[in-house]
Amino acid sequence: MPPPNITSAISTISNEDYPAIQGVNDWTHASLGGVGISGVSKNGIGVLGKSTGGNGVVGTTRSDHHAGVLGQGTMGPGVHGTSKGKSAPGVVGENLRTGPGVLGKSTSADGTGVHAQNTGGGQGLYAQGTPAGRFEGDMNVTGNVGIGIDTPGFKLDVADRIRVREGTNSAGVWFFQQVPQQDQAFVGMDGDNSVGFFGNTGAGWGLTMDTTTGNVGIGTDTPGFKFDVADRIRVREGADSAGVWFFQQVPQQDQAFVGMDGDNSVGFFGNTGAGWGLTMDTSTGDINIPTGNINLVQGDIFLGGADCAEQFDIANGQQLEPGTVVILDEEGALRESCASYDKKVAGVVSGAGNYRPGIILDKRASEEGRAPVALVGKVYCKVDAQTGPIEVGDLLTTSSRPGYAMKAADPLKAFGAVIGKALRSLKEGQAMIPILIALR
Structure with a gap:
């Protein structure tokens, strides 16, 4: 009897290990082919095969060009496999030789060879094997x-x-x-x-x-x-200052650091005792070497400045501008010169005109109340030609005009009071001219 709720054209039941229906087509012309069993239905199922122990439907072919089971659909799927078992697949394709177990083809530009879909949260396509699988073409x-x-x-x-x-x-x-x-x-x-x-x-x-x-x-x-x-x-600056550490394999530690020492200072830091050996103020360009020596084995040091100066304390109440001739008071502080041929002359305040000091000795962190005095080199100096015209090469000494030099006309008085030599002439009046410092 037929299964319930199914209207069948042919229905048979077999309780043995044999098929209920078997269709054989032994036509040998493979190019033409034939059908063993054909089922057609306008609304229902064309062929339905059920088995409680074996295969519901088995299709075999000895042709190289045809399928053991062929399903064609003009609107719906050609083959639809459904499984109600917990782990049983709806469709199984198996090949015991070198071909594919399941082959999907499409000749339409809008179609797909194999379409896998899962609407229940599981996997749309699952492949397993050694190797698991191979894909060629677009996916x-x-x-x-x-x-x-x-x-x-x-x-x-x-x-x-x-x-x-x-x-x-x-x-x-x-x-x-x-x-x-x-x-x-x-x-x-x-x-x-x-x-x-x-x-x-x-x-x-x-x-x-x-x-x-x-x-x-x-x-x-x-x-x-x-x-x-x-x-x-x-x-960039992080938790610490910005820079680069240099690590030595022996003795397995950071040996030196090149980077920022605060917001406005960059330099070299020795990690084995030297500390910040050399720093530069990024605002002023000043170079500081708080520890260590500078050793020059070969070559020269070129300085853009014109003189070697040394800083001195300025006596209270004194306002000393660059180019001023200065003397030392009893406390060793600087004062503006005001007498002719003064043997207490110290030199000229450096920094006037186009000349700047190349070296400043005894420079302190704070320059307040201190002034650099040129000891050697070229410097612009205030001179007075009232006592006599000044020619290039004339020796200069202090004058009675405060802060000015004059020509040393009296060699005996000039001994020990000479400031230097004039590098430019002045016929009359007062002016600022370059001189060569030569204290004697």
Whole structure:
């Protein structure tokens, strides 16, 4: 009797290990083919096979061009497999030789060879084997794909390493932006021995690593050192000051630091006792060497200044401008000269005109109440030609005009009171002229 609720054209039951219905077509012309059993239904099922122990439907063929079971559909699916078992598949394809177990084909540009769908939260397509499977051509996936994981959390979720092989171009991954609809960056191989990051909007190979040497380059794809930068770098301040530590393998510690010492000072720090050996004030350009010596083995030191000066304390109430002739008082402090041929003359306050001191001795942290006096070199000096015109090469001494020098006309009085030699002439009046300091 037929199964309940099914209207059948033919219904048979077999309780033995034999098929209930068997159809055989032994036509040998494979190009023409034939059908063993054909079932057609306008609304119901064309062929229904059920079995409580064996296979519901078995189709076999000895033809290389035809299928053991063929399902065709003009509106619905050609073959539909349903399983109500807990772990039994709806459709099983098996091949005991070299062909595919299941083959899906489509000749339409809008169709798909195999379409996998799951509306219950499970997997749309599951492949298992050693190897698990192989895909060729284009594959469109709307959900997440997991490799080595059955609960993928991203569009592609891999539970182990992946390998990207070189094809017609180098191996790597392009990153595409929806706006402006183009590849923006590439991560992969730059030739046979270089891997890095490529910016597609002008940067080029911004960062690369030589896979042979381990050298890393920024702005260059041929780094010659462990870290090779083709342009400037910026080191920002973090929890500590900005800079770079230099570590020695022996004795396994940081030996030196180059960087910022506060907000306005940069320098070199020795970590084994020297401390800040050399610093520069970033506001003034002043160089400070609080400890240690400067050793010059070969070569010269070039200074842009014109004289060697030394700082002295200024006597109370004195206002000394550059170019002023000064003397020392009983306390060793500077005062403006005011007498002719004064043997207490100390020199000229440095810094007038176009000349600046090249070296300043006894310089203190605070310059308040102190002034640099030129001891050697060229300096601009206030001179007075009232007692006689001054020619180039004339010896100069103090004058009665406060802060001014004059020509030393009396050699006997000038002994011990000479400031230096005039480097420019002055016929009359007062002026500021360059002189060569030569105290004697």
